[in-house]
Structures are given as structure tokens and as C-alpha cells.
Amino acid sequence: MSNKKKNLDIIKHLQDHRSIRQFTNEKIPKEDIEQIILSAQAAPSSSHGQAYSVICVTEEEKKSKLAEYAGGQQQVENCSHFFVFCADLHRLEKIARRSNINMKEPLDSTEMFLIATVDATIVAQNTAVAAEALGLGIVYIGGLRNNPDKVSDLLKLPYRCYPVFGMCIGYPDSKNIPEKKPRLPHKAVFYKNEYLNFEKTLTYIEEYDEIMKTYYEKRTNGKRSDTWSETMIDKRKIPRRLHLKSFLKDRGFPLI
Template sequence: MNEVIETILNHRSIRKFEERQLSSDQIKLIVKSAQAASTSSFIQAYSIIGVKNPDTKRRLAELAGNQPYVAENGHFFVFCADLNRHDFIGKFENKSLNLSLESTEKFMVSLIDAALAAQNAVLAAESMGLGACYIGGLRNKLDEVSTLLKIPNHVIPLFGIAVGFPLQILDKKPRLPIEHIYHEEEYEQNIDQFEQQLMEYNNIISSYYSGRTNGKRNDTWTGQMAKMLGNPTRTYMKEFVQSKGFLKD
């Protein structure tokens, strides 16, 4: 096993950081690593907004559900799906690109490009001894996030990543068994096997939470998912996405 794989397998979300800012060189290296990710047809349909201003970070923390680590970190990155530059390209090249820019396909491309870039950024940060935590809570109030960050049309803030010097490192959260994720040749649909794997995983997760909280919490994974998914959130998303010029076809 090499160092890259060790870094990947050692990943865990970090939510407490030292009061120390990332250097300009560290930020630049993380962004360059993000840019090195694969991108569909060389479209590069994403942008990254770095936030240093403490007041802006505090406001983002509020909008994300009062998560303190959005404000208290070494640097905060906001990853955006971005077809704004491609809209400009249409004007620059005197060619109408609206049918492509408003298509479901290019919406998916922008999401995938941003996600690939973000994972490269996190891996780079962790390889430098830093910690990171993805922040999906920015999608709670995208109108206000967009106003705060002066985000134009054809750009959607997808998630943030808090990066910094770890102050607290918790145990790794156990993932689903590999058999539950990886299928060979076709999608495995053995329901009895599927249920047995879920039961075993529930026991693992319950033990993990119990040990982490000294017995105060013993959720199962299926119970946690059923509770979360039973209460739909961010139901405004389709309307917002379309208002930004995406997903109209």
C-alpha cells in the first residue's frame, strides 16, 4: 500500500481546527490539485470561491445551520457548478449555446466536474497534514449564499469545504461493506443477502456511535437514513436551479 492509498483510506471529517490560517502557498496548491482532476470534454464547469473574511464565514456558518466549523477553520472553500464562463464564450464566439447550457446533461457535467475537483482538493489537503469537512448545509439557503458571495447567473454554490489544522481527530466512521457497494457484471439483487448485510452494518454503526458517545447514542444506519429521508429538505432546489439558468431542458 502506498502513501496515496493510505491517505485516502485514512479520511475522516474534521470539525475542530486550530486557530491558524492556511498560507497562500497551501491554498494555491490545493486549488491546483483540484484543477488537476478529470473534467468532462475539457469543459471545466466549476469554480471555487475562497473565503477568508471572518464576518463572511460567520454568516455562511449561520446559513449552513449554525455549524461553527464553517466559521472556525484555516480556510473555507465554496465549490460551484459554473457554466457562466461558457455563457460568456457564446457571446465571445458569437454563437448561441443556450440549448447546451440549459440541458440536463450539462447540469450533470457541472455537478460531476465540481465533485471531482473537490475530492482532489480534499485529498491534497489531507496529504499536507490538514483536515477537511464537506459542508452541504450551504444548500439550506442558496439565495442568501448567492447574494452574499455575489454569484452570477449560470453558477450554483453546491457545497463548502472547511480546511485547517486538525485540533480533534475522531475515529473513522465505518463504511458500508464492500459487497454492498461493488457489483460485478450486473447489479446484485439478492434481497436476503442485502438484508443480512444491512443488519450486520447496523450492528457495526450502533457500536461505533455507542463507543463514541459513551453509550448516549446507538443509532442504526437504516434507522438514521429512514429518519433523515422521511423528512424531505431543500424542496425549493429545482426552482432555484432553473432560476440560475440550469436544467431547463
């Protein structure tokens, strides 16, 4: 197989992503998990700092608790492996102390919070791509942030380490694989040289609203017919998870 053919296969693989919430009972082999982890660790990180940690949860009791903390999302309990991606500055603080260096001021900064959060996110996406390449399905679980304190206690996360989100990984139930969800037209989100005036992208958004309306009608057998714009406004018009600011401050991420 030529390099170009391999690269085209990778592109097709990336563009075929969909969130999987129904899994079989089959467990992922240890060797596949090892390959996923190696792929995750190959992700780039800021200054090679690798300011993240990943907790792989397989104990049924813990998965059940995490499903509850995430708002009753049963896929957390039913997947083969549940990964929790953490922004982690604890390790850096510990190695600095071994050298008698006080890192409080830089570690308290918003920049370091962003570095750790972005590192964890990039690692998670590598994890998703690797898992899907092995024929597995994934879905991100931001619901862990509903109860980040309980998640942290359950997983024994140390100071300066917080759960950014989780990810269900498992074998997809072939009878419940959803259609690929349409994305915004690339002209609505990808601009050349400078940010494009909103009015110039409005046509693309209106076209997309109609596409998503049709998608939801088909997916729900007519029970749902909202547009993307309506959905986003409805989801975001009420502030959510306002507890996160105080939680992060208590965990060693004061931000401001």
C-alpha cells in the same frame, strides 16, 4: 522510495479519511493553498470543459454569514479557509456570446447541469485529498444548500452558476479528532457485471448496522445507539430543500 511504496502510502492516505469539525486557530500558509488549488485543477473534467469555479473565503464576516446560512455550523466560521465549490456554466455562455453563438438550448439541458455538478464534485475531492496530504483536516458542508440564494448573493455568483457545497479546511484540533467512521462492507455496494439483488446484500447491511450501533454508542458514551439503517431512514423520510428546484431554475439550470 519505490513507486509501489509511494502508491501504498497514497492508498493508506485515502483510506484514513475522516471529517474534521474542530480546528486550531493556525492559518494555512499561502504556498500550501496554492498547492491545493493546483491539485484541484488537475482533476479530470468532462471534455476538458472545467465547468466549475471555487470561491476561497477567508474574510471573517463572510465566513460568519456562511456559517449561519449553513444552519449554524460553527466549523465554517472557525476553519482557516472555507472553499465553496460551484457548478459553473456562466463562463461557457460568455465565451460563446463573444463568438455570437447562442448556447441557451444546450445550457438549459439536464446533461449540462450534470456535467457542471460532477466537475465541481471531482475538483472538490481532489481538494480534500491534497489538503489531507498536507496534514490538514476537511469536512464537506452541504448545508449551504439550505440558503443557496443568500450564499449566491453573498459571493456574487453570476447567472448559470450555483453553489454545490462548501468545504472547511484547517489544522485539526488534535484533542478532537474522531475515530474513522466505518463504511458499508464493499460487497454491499460493489458488484460484478450487474446490480446485485437487494436480498443478497441484506446480510452485509445487517452486519453493518450492528457495527454502526456500536460505533455510535462508543462515540456518544451510550447516548446514541441507532443503526445505520435507522439513521438513514430518519434523515431521508422527510423531503428536504424543496426550494432547490425553483432556485436552480432561476439560476439558469431548468433541468426539465
